[in-house]
Amino acid sequence: MIPVLSNSSVSMRDPKRVEQILTSMRNAGASTLQVISDFDMTLTRFACNGKRCPTSHNILDNSKLISEDCKAKLKNLLDTYYPIEIDSTRSVEEKLPLMVEWWTKAHELLVQQKIIKDRLALVVRESEAKLRDGYQQFFDHLHQLSVPLLIFSAGIGDVLEEVIRQAGVFHPNVKVFSNYMDFDESGVLRAFKGELIHIYNKREGALLNTEHFKELQSRSNVLLLGDSLGDLNMADGVMDLQNILKIGYLNDKDNEHRPKISKIRMDSVILFSVCWNIILLFFFYM
Numbered sequence: 001m002i003p004v005l006s007n008s009s010v011s012m013r014d015p016k017r018v019e020q021i022l023t024s025m026r027n028a029g030a031s032t033l034q035v036i037s038d039f040d041m042t043l044t045r046f047a048c049n050g051k052r053c054p055t056s057h058n059i060l061d062n063s064k065l066i067s068e069d070c071k072a073k074l075k076n077l078l079d080t081y082y083p084i085e086i087d088s089t090r091s092v093e094e095k096l097p098l099m100v101e102w103w104t105k106a107h108e109l110l111v112q113q114k115i116i117k118d119r120l121a122l123v124v125r126e127s128e129a130k131l132r133d134g135y136q137q138f139f140d141h142l143h144q145l146s147v148p149l150l151i152f153s154a155g156i157g158d159v160l161e162e163v164i165r166q167a168g169v170f171h172p173n174v175k176v177f178s179n180y181m182d183f184d185e186s187g188v189l190r191a192f193k194g195e196l197i198h199i200y201n202k203r204e205g206a207l208l209n210t211e212h213f214k215e216l217q218s219r220s221n222v223l224l225l226g227d228s229l230g231d232l233n234m235a236d237g238v239m240d241l242q243n244i245l246k247i248g249y250l251n252d253k254d255n256e257h258r259p260k261i262s263k264i265r266m267d268s269v270i271l272f273s274v275c276w277n278i279i280l281l282f283f284f285y286m
């Protein structure tokens, strides 16, 4: 149906089911669709010229707003906890408290740095953050079709908003659930707002935002994009769900997961590499 679906970089647990979902969504039309996407390593590139691209946390961590001593501590946290995040031999139950530990320690360190709000835009401009190839068409197309795009991220909301603003794609149809910084009256970071979002509590985050999903109640078809098993729960707050097409990027879990791909729960479509086309094509077929 969509030629790119037969690329070797695409894996589907049940191709017939994917075809059924696509047909059903296409027939229902763009007015019934909503898109829910993770940010880091899903909307942004995982690597460029063989080098890792930064997450929204990394953009800050590597910036001149952070002291050398704090950079070393943040790097130490990354080296300790990231291998745990992508370790497929550990269960989610085992990883969850460790991920809370990572996020809590990282946010505490960032708060100690007395980061100034007005400096964030420059830090993002000077960073190596990169949205995936084809991002402009993706965001613009959704905007033209008035399809709501919810970016649901365990990263840092203020930073990721700046990334999409500077890329010129922070259109009015885009809404963000993420960890937002709380600045004091002189614009200095003093805490993070609200409940912490980490990679394994997106279900709770979704269920806390019932108002958003109520507003979109007539949009019963969901396109979900992510790169972590925790991202599978981002649509748990959607009301009257009819069809959901889940698209997952394997990124550096590739080697580890490729041989046992059929067991992966990210059920509809797995993309092994930077294969944005499939999503663009999805819209051209709507």
Ligand code: TMP
Pocket (backbone or CB within 6 Å): 038, 039, 040, 041, 055, 056, 057, 058, 078, 085, 102, 103, 106, 152, 153, 154, 155, 199
């Ligand atoms: P996401 O939900 O937008 O993908 O964001 C989560 C990613 O952020 C996850 O892959 C780990 C990453 N991360 C860092 O790079 N540095 C940090 O300090 C923390 C807490 C998370």
Ligand code: MG
Pocket (backbone or CB within 6 Å): 038, 039, 040, 041, 042, 226, 227, 228
């Ligand atoms: Mg991610």
